[in-house]
Each structure stands twice: as structure tokens, then as C-alpha cells.
Amino acid sequence: MLRKIKNFLKANGVYYEKEHVNPLMVPERVYVLKFGIDEKTMNNRFIVEYTYTWTGRIKINKISLRLHGQQHPREFRNEAQLLQYLKKHSKRYVKGKEISNKKRSK
Numbered sequence: 001m002l003r004k005i006k007n008f009l010k011a012n013g014v015y016y017e018k019e020h021v022n023p024l025m026v027p028e029r030v031y032v033l034k035f036g037i038d039e040k041t042m043n044n045r046f047i048v049e050y051t052y053t054w055t056g057r058i059k060i061n062k063i064s065l066r067l068h069g070q071q072h073p074r075e076f077r078n079e080a081q082l083l084q085y086l087k088k089h090s091k092r093y094v095k096g097k098e099i100s101n102k103k104r105s106k
Contacts, residue, residue, distance in 0.1 A: 001031055001048065001058065004079055008086065012094050015039050027051060028061060036068075037093060043068045044093050046082070067093065 009016050016035035023030060028049045036042035047064040063082050064073040067089065076082040 002033065002079060004083055008083060009035055014093060015042060017042065
């Protein structure tokens with residue numbers, strides 16, 4: 001789950017840890033991924049609410065993102081929108097460098 005996001009974080013040297021939470025009263029499953037500049041300051045997080053379809057595939061209902069200092073989470077429908085937002089706001093969590101949103105031409 002969130003393969004593109006994890007690859008993006010690894011490529012830019014951002015630390016992260018993940019955990020699964022199964023609430024008792026709701027049918028959705030919850031996946032939490034915390035990330036930050038170093039291992040001690042992981043104060044940013046994704047919260048993914050997902051269910052399983054009748055064929056057994058994972059269906060993402062909502063992705064919430066809280067960067068450090070935000071009062072209300074940003075909500076995304078899919079991973080591509082979230083990745084675009086992360087590239088645009090990389091200065092908040094990437095140490096010392098900013099990621100360009102443009103593709104390189106060869």
C-alpha cells in the first residue's frame with residue numbers, strides 16, 4: 001500500500017514507520033504511516049482508510065495527511081494527488097533540499 005509514496009520518501013532520505021490499526025466498531029481498516037526529517041521527529045503522518053472489495057482487493061476510501069503544524073488534515077482520493085502535493089510542499093519535511101516537480105528531459 002502506498003508504494004509510490006514510500007519510494008518517494010526513501011529517495012529523498014525521509015524516515016518513516018508504519019502500523020496497521022483495526023478499529024472495533026467500523027468496517028474500515030486504518031493504515032498509519034508516520035514520517036519526518038529524522039527518527040526522533042516523525043511528526044507528520046498519513047492516515048489511510050481502506051476496505052476490501054468482494055474480490056479481495058484493497059479499496060482506498062480516503063487518505064488524510066497531517067504535516068507538522070496543520071490544524072485540519074488534507075484529504076486525498078488517490079495516491080497520485082497525494083504525491084503531487086508532497087512534491088510541492090517538500091520543504092516542510094525534507095532536510096536541506098527541495099524536490100522539483102518538473103520532469104527531466106533527456
